Amino acid sequence: MTSATTTVRKRYDAFAPEYDRWDAEHRSVADHRRTLLRHLRGKILEVGIGTGLDLPRYGKNADVVACDISGRMLGKSAMRLSKMGEHQVKLVKMDAQKLMFLDGTFDVVVGMFLFCSVDDPGKVAREIKRVLKPGGQLVTLGYHSERVVPVLRRAGLKIISTKEWPSGDRPIGQIIAERAPIANLPTARRPGRVEASPVVSDRKQMKTRRNKSATGAAPVMVPHPDR
Numbered sequence: 001m002t003s004a005t006t007t008v009r010k011r012y013d014a015f016a017p018e019y020d021r022w023d024a025e026h027r028s029v030a031d032h033r034r035t036l037l038r039h040l041r042g043k044i045l046e047v048g049i050g051t052g053l054d055l056p057r058y059g060k061n062a063d064v065v066a067c068d069i070s071g072r073m074l075g076k077s078a079m080r081l082s083k084m085g086e087h088q089v090k091l092v093k094m095d096a097q098k099l100m101f102l103d104g105t106f107d108v109v110v111g112m113f114l115f116c117s118v119d120d121p122g123k124v125a126r127e128i129k130r131v132l133k134p135g136g137q138l139v140t141l142g143y144h145s146e147r148v149v150p151v152l153r154r155a156g157l158k159i160i161s162t163k164e165w166p167s168g169d170r171p172i173g174q175i176i177a178e179r180a181p182i183a184n185l186p187t188a189r190r191p192g193r194v195e196a197s198p199v200v201s202d203r204k205q206m207k208t209r210r211n212k213s214a215t216g217a218a219p220v221m222v223p224h225p226d227r
């Protein structure tokens with residue numbers, strides 16, 4: 001982990017106890033979160049889950065893995081999860097710049113206020129593209145979307161839609177981007193319509209990265225009060 005990333009982690013460790021109050025005071029995005037998340041289907045990765053504000057907004061049967069680099073933010077997520085009853089969410093401590101998942105694992109990646117928080121947005125965008133299935137989508141909310149759009153494009157993601165609205169002292173933007181489907185195969189289903197994993201026959205796409213970080217080993221689970 002670089003020292004800049006350690007600084008980000010420490011900042012959010014320190015911020016964790018106050019984060020929810022701050023968020024409620026400074027952002028009015030609850031409805032946008034709900035609208036974006038409730039119909040997502042398939043295998044979902046939320047990157048930078050923070051205190052877990054999104055967790056109750058996924059459908060009950062949504063298959064979600066959520067990661068964050070800050071142990072204290074994840075601890076808040078674990079507490080929230082323990083009050084939710086039945087759920088399919090796994091929490092993992094992980095750096096978004098080096099995701100420990102195989103190529104083409106997820107139908108949808110969610111990143112709320114992520115790109116304005118990480119040390120290296122370009123690395124995060126490339127990692128997200130790598131772990132998305134062909135035809136899979138990235139769903140984001142956050143500040144400075146005019147800066148995030150070119151970062152996503154450079155990573156090889158196609159911008160599907162952008163939207164921005166005023167909020168407090170700076171606008172908040174929503175971006176939906178896509179990893180290109182493999183040519184000559186039926187287009188992978190979109191979030192909201194994904195019932196099953198799309199067929200992927202390109203072996204090269206699915207080949208395990210020759211990189212120690214992508215071992216496919218089970219990620220380290222955050223201690224959960226329920227277990």
Ligand SMILES: C[S@@+](CC[C@H](N)C(=O)[O-])C[C@H]1O[C@@H](n2cnc3c(N)ncnc32)[C@H](O)[C@@H]1O
Pocket residue numbers: 005008009012023047048049050051052053067068069070073094095096097111112113114117118119
């Ligand atoms: C502004 S908060 C957003 C939290 C949550 N998504 C929300 O909308 O409330 C940014 C989150 O990204 C996490 N984060 C920052 N850098 C990260 C990285 N390299 N890998 C994983 N998470 C990271 C922080 O710890 C923090 O929880």
